[in-house]
Amino acid sequence: MPSNTRLSLLAPAIFCTLLSTGCASLNKQAATPATAATSTASASTRQYQQQIQISGKISIQYQQGDKPQGQHGSFEWEQDAQGIRINLLSPLDQTVARITVNAQGATLELDGKAPRTASDLDQLLQETLGWSLPVAGLRDWLQGFVTVDGKPATTVKAEDQTLTTQGWKLRYASWHEQPSFPKRIDLQRYTEQAGDVSIRIVVNEWK
Numbered sequence: 186m187p188s189n190t191r192l193s194l195l196a197p198a199i200f201c202t203l204l205s206t207g208c209a210s211l212n213k214q215a216a217t218p219a220t221a222a223t224s225t226a227s228a229s230t231r232q233y234q235q236q237i238q239i240s241g242k243i244s245i246q247y248q249q250g251d252k253p254q255g256q257h258g259s260f261e262w263e264q265d266a267q268g269i270r271i272n273l274l275s276p277l278d279q280t281v282a283r284i285t286v287n288a289q290g291a292t293l294e295l296d297g298k299a300p301r302t303a304s305d306l307d308q309l310l311q312e313t314l315g316w317s318l319p320v321a322g323l324r325d326w327l328q329g330f331v332t333v334d335g336k337p338a339t340t341v342k343a344e345d346q347t348l349t350t351q352g353w354k355l356r357y358a359s360w361h362e363q364p365s366f367p368k369r370i371d372l373q374r375y376t377e378q379a380g381d382v383s384i385r386i387v388v389n390e391w392k
Contacts, residue, residue, distance in 0.1 A: 231340055231365060233328055236265040238392035243273070247316040248380030254315065260386075262327065269320060284310075286320055316379045319372065322351050327388065329367050331355065341367075366391065 244257035258281075261272040268287030272280050283294040284306070291306035293313055303309040307317040325331065330338040331350050341348070343360040356371040372384040 231329055233325075233330055233338075237328070238263045239327060239388055239390070240392070241389040242385075242387040244385045245316055246381075246383040249315050251380075262323075264324060269324060271320070282314075284318075284320065311376075311378050316382055316384075317376065318384070319351065319353055322353065323386075326350075326355060326370060327367060327386075329357070329360075329365070361388070361391075364391075 239262040241260060242257070243260045244255070246253065246255045248254065258276055259274045259278065261274070263270045268285065270286075271284040273282040273284070275281050279296075281296045283292075285292040285294075286306055290302055290304045291309055292300050292302045293309050294300045295313065301309060301313060306320055310317045319326075325338050329341045329343070331341050331348055332338045333348060333350055341357060343357075343365040345356075345358055347354065347356040349355065352374055354373040356373075357367055358369040358371055360366065361368045366388070368388055370386045370388075372382075372386070374382050376382055
């Protein structure tokens with residue numbers, strides 16, 4: 186069996202195939218005029234932070250061999266000026282994958298396997314897990330900043346809205362009130378390798 190095939194078979198072991206209730210769809214709520222005004226003010230005063238720690242839930246849906254695949258678990262995200270470190274955990278909170286991105290490139294460590302490195306994180310994840318994660322974009326998106334049409338990153342209003350950036354359809358479905366940072370982000374993109382890829386991120390805690 187080719188090595189890429191053996192590695193791709195590890196993906197279902199990383200997460201359960203059932204979607205968690207923590208990643209269930211949230212009903213869209215219409216903002217009252219007072220709420221809308223508060224959201225606009227919060228967005229204008231939101232400050233980008235170079236150093237953050239975030240944890241929450243993540244679910245991925247994609248295709249493998251023309252068959253739909255679904256995985257879910259939790260994640261820990263830590264970033265600073267030097268790079269990004271991500272832990273992917275099973276539903277039992279066991280760390281099964283570690284991703285490190287810095288100036289030297291990207292490293293992926295799967296539980297019980299030797300680390301793999303590459304200059305392109307998307308390609309590394311695609312080859313090993315069967316799907317990609319837009320880590321470079323999420324560095325801004327998780328804080329509510331988005332670059333559209335090549336313009337400098339702008340502050341997103343704290344409301345339910347959908348944007349397209351870097352080839353991804355990005356929906357901010359809900360927000361934390363204090364501070365006004367994203368609570369749930371839905372990502373969608375079509376790829377030749379994994380078909381329609383859908384990623385849902387629910388941020389539970391900022392540290």
